[in-house]
Amino acid sequence: MSTNLDNCMNQYQNQRYECLTITLYANILWKDRNVLCLLYGHSLVDEKIDSLLKFYHKGELNQESGGLEIILTILKDLIQLPELPRVIDLGLLKDSITSSGVIAKEALISKLWYIQLNCNNNPKQIVLYGFGRIGRLLARELCTDPALRVHMELKAVVTRDPVHIDFLKKRASLIQKDSIHGLYRARVEIDAPSNSLIINGQQIRFIQAEDPAAINYHDYGINDAILIDNTGKYRDFKGLSKHLTLPAISNVIVTAPGKDIPNIVFGINHEIIHNNNVNIYSTASCTTNAITPLLKLLDTEFGIEKGHLETIHAYTNDQNLVDNMHTKNRRGRAAALNMVITETGAGKAISKILPQLENKLTSNAVRVPIANGSLAILVLDLNKEASINNIHQLLIQAASVPIKHKQIDISFDEDLVSTDIIGRAAAGIVDGCATSISSDGKTLTLYVWYDNEYGYSMQVLSFARWLSVESVAKGSLENYDFNKIEISTMMDNA
Known part of the structure; x- marks a missing residue:
């Protein structure tokens, strides 16, 4: 065996061990303490080792700054702390603490306290108006990605078709099997008495309505929700404002170009909503x-x-x-x-x-x-x-x-x-x-x-997630001045 091949195989084994240990610690924190660990937005809960190895191989982790080794060190420190935020992005945490590979416990605790102060522990309720190509992709992601579920909770789907057992069977089949995006890796069950699909233990109520203004969302336990209209039927303020006739819906997003409403491309102009006294938005095309x-x-x-x-x-x-x-x-x-x-x-x-x-x-x-x-x-x-x-x-x-x-x-x-x-x-x-x-x-x-379909759906979800936490966020992890925090006070509390 050549030296180069031998080195490659040893490197793979070492990285595989690091990945196994990282996912083990992440799943322990999730199971025992309900703390979700992310890696640059990717959930480490139930993460496949091959996916994490590929992430490392593509250079997403800066190997010069320690890569997985630093992530593992952070995780070992986190397990020993008595209080933790509900969601921790280990990648962003690593990048914000150091570039030298050395982590001070005081700096780590300072960052965690800041995250805790800005953490929204109440997921925003989501209603999907329509259940077509985009609607089903949104539902798939909302019901399986822990990184989304901590911020958003899919509560209901509204369709024009009457809701009965055959209808639910067809909807369950359509979300489970997709000719383009493949099988849905989730447990999908039907609860006919409540007109619901149970996806990974999460109840999704199905509501039949011809007129958006005729729905009493409070009857379904829905209040202050974001509604995502993916039917394409309404594209202007007059039509989409029908969703807002009841106080249960606080914001509306339409997954089509809007005519007289703000058109949003997340990551480019999503913050313009601060300058517009409206709560109806288009995520363009x-x-x-x-x-x-x-x-x-x-x-x-x-x-x-x-x-x-x-x-x-x-x-x-x-x-x-x-x-x-x-x-x-x-x-x-x-x-x-x-x-x-x-x-x-x-x-x-x-x-x-x-x-x-x-x-x-x-x-x-x-x-x-x-x-x-x-x-x-x-x-x-x-x-x-x-x-x-x-x-x-x-x-x-x-x-x-x-x-x-x-x-x-x-x-x-x-x-x-x-x-x-x-x-x-x-x-x-x-x-x-x-x-x-x-x-x-x-x-x-x-x-x-x-x-x-999928890339666009991720843009819609990114905007919806930002909108769901926007009122609680006070800044970003990258530009916050942690020197303003009294480290000694936090050490005492930890």
Whole structure:
């Protein structure tokens, strides 16, 4: 056996041992003390060892600063402390404590107290209005991801169909089996007397209603909830405000471009809600979420004079399966057999979110015969000269933040195709192998992949989670001045 191979195998075994120990400690804290440990947004509860090893191998953990070894040291210290916050992100905690690999117990306790003071122990109630493609993906995540469940609790689903045992069986089957996203790794049971699905021990009530204003949510134990309308039926303030006629709903999010309401791309402009006296928001479209973060980054760094967006988009439910009448041109032709030229509102939507790009972008779309996984082609005229290396270094830096859900990611996989994008949580993934630029360095072409269902759903959930804790959050772990805290007092309390 070669020395190099021997070293690789020893390194793998050591890292595997660290991963096993980390997940063991994390599960003990969860089981015995109801403390959820995260790693840059990823739950360590019930985490597979292979997933954690892959996370380490991809460089998400800074190996120079100790990587898993520091995480393990922190966990060993946490187990010995009598009081802990309900949720601890070990990755962010590690990064905020030290870059030298040395952890002072005083600093650790200081950080934990700050987290405790800003921890929301009352999950926000969530109502899904509609249970289609996006609605079921939202329900899957809300019922299985511990990192979401500590902040949000799915209470009910509203549909137009009458609720009875056959209805519940069909809904249970649809959430358990998905032709695109695969089997749902969760326990799903039916409770007919209460018109509920029980998902991983969590009761989800199903409510039938034609009129949003006719629902008495208090009868279902719902109060001060966020409602996520994923039907597409209402897109303006007048229609969506029907959800707010009863005090049980405090905020409404619509998973479609809004007409006269704030359009939000989480990570870019979500904080504008502080400047708007409204509680109805749109999370725009999947395409808008995929490319807006990139456009903002490129415009800030190089300036965008003008550009064109062409979307190669998977077919959607509003197209016909076979040739038939349709209110929109070409969308009546068989979706699984044709490439269909159609319009997209992404160009105008982007100008609402990034006003500096108003009248600078044109856009069009082609629906293609695949069920999921889309591609946006950006052709941009830059104000400053750039090179492919300049562009890639900028994107790599933006993508290097080790979080579960990224607005920007980049791949240099030479064999990447659309099916490889399915299940990727990033809003947009730049295909680094396809980037091109003109000889004068002014015209840039980017290919941006995105899972138009799952990646978009993660953006919706990220905004909903931020909205659910926004009222309690007083700052961020990264920019807080911990020197203001009296360490000796905290040591006494610990």
